[in-house]
Amino acid sequence: MFKAILIDKDDAGYSVKLSTIDDAQLPSGDVTVNVAYSTLNYKDALAITNKGPIVRKFPMVPGVDLAGTVEQSSDPDFKPGDQVLLNGWGVGEGHWGGLAQRARLEGKWLIPLPEAFTASQAMAIGTAGYTAMLAVMALEKNGVTPDKGEILVTGANGGVGSFSIAILARLGYRVVASTGRPEQADYLRQLGATEIIDRATLSEPGRPLAKERWAGAIDSVGSHTLANICASTRYRGVVAACGLAQGMEFPATVAPFILRGVTLAGIDSVMRPRQDRIDAWARLATDLDRDALALITQEIGLEDVVQTAERLMKGEVRGRVVVNLQC
Template sequence: MFKAILIEKDEAGYRAALHDIDEVQLPEGDVTVEVAYSTLNYKDGLAITDKGPVVRKFPMVPGIDIAGVVRESRHPDYRAGDRVILNGWGVGETHWGGLAQIARLKGDWLVPLPDALTPRQAMAIGTAGYTAMLCVMALERHGVSPDKGEIVVTGAAGGVGSTAVALLSGLGYTVVAVSGRPEETDYLRVLGAAEILDRATFSEPGKPLARERWAGAVDVVGSHTLANVCAAAKYRGVVTACGLAQGMDLPASVAPFILRGVSLIGIDSVMCPRPERLEAWSRLVRDLDPAKLEAITNEIGLTDVVATAERLMAGRVRGRVIVDVNR
């Protein structure tokens, strides 16, 4: 038996709660992992609170992130005792995820946990930090260097945003953080933000083109916010989009793209190919300040997950939430 958060949907309704589960119920997979830490991401919050159609099969163990040690393996790349991490691949949506003490997975979904990181640090980074690093890598690939100008980060007090601010400032970029929480100003400055702007100036319909300001952007919000970021991008600016906190719509004009040559780059962390994943984790070890990572991190136990998910969806959680699945 092992403990896990289980989401059920039946005639009695939709519910998520902590359960004791028999290992015979574990799904198919060629690697069994003893989970040390998982995380609570925005997608997990949507799944647990039923505020978005995340879960595709029931019952489901949520948790899109896993860090732990291989207990059993039939996969050629892994053996008992190996330290591994997992991000995405539909785990927590169509396959039982990491908010559990045991997980059975496909070995092809795993990557080795870098020697320089503890499982706790790896989950403090998690999908949010790994996604932020993919955004930084995309900006670099498209020629956005620190000398090109300011980088705007929306949703800056959240998991992706916090890590993006820390990464970009550490790499020498001038970072402008957008947040709807004025009480997080000091926190964002500690992470390296040079300026903090109120999200209200971005979240309403704007002009097709605004004054040129951003050399690059990391947007986790979508909708009007993403449209306004694109409208204010500099000539040949680069905007990375990786989230939908405000909405899935994009009420934008083609003007930034055809008049200023702005590039809008989609960032997908779920199905990202293995070589890019390995590069992102290598870069995170090198480029993310451990002290800033600790400042981003909040730790809870499995017993706290459901209540914390409600707070997360209400916008009352900052930074990263990691889950010690053994408490």
């Protein structure tokens, strides 16, 4: 028996509760993991609060991240005792995820836990930090170096935004943070932001082309914000898009792309090939200041998940939430 957050839907409606589950109910998979830590991401909060169509079948254990120890495996790449890590692959949506003390998964979804991190640290980073690293690597791949100019990070108080600022600052970039919570300016400066701007300056409908400013940007907001970023990106600049907090629509024109050669790079972290994941985590081991984890992260127990998800959806949670499955 193990404890888990269980989402269900029946004639009585949508329900979420902390449950005790028998091992026999675990889904199919070739690796069984004793989960030590998981996380509470925006996508998890959408699922738990039923604010978005995240869950594809019921019942479902949410949680897009997990780190733990292999207990059983028929996958030749893993053996009992191995420390492993998972981000994405649709867990918590179509396959039971990490907000449980045990998980049964496909071995191809797992990577070894990097030696540089404990399970707790890996989950402090989680999908948010891993996605931020993929976005930074996309900027680099397209030629954006620190000498090219300012980098804009939107959704700065969220997990992706916080890690993007910390990584970029450590690499020597000048980072401008866009936030709707100006009272968090000191936190963003501690992470490495050199300037704070109000998200309202980007969130309304704008012109097809605006004054050139950004050499690059990492955007987790979408909608008008992303359109305005593209419109104000400098010649041959790069915008890495990885979220839709404002909305899925993209009310833009082709002007920034055909007149300024702007690159819009889509960042998918869910279905990324294994080698890309390994490379991103290797970069995190060298390019992320561990001291930033204490600033970015708070830890909760499984019993606190539902309430914290409600707070996250209200914009009351800063940075990352790590869920300790061992208590």
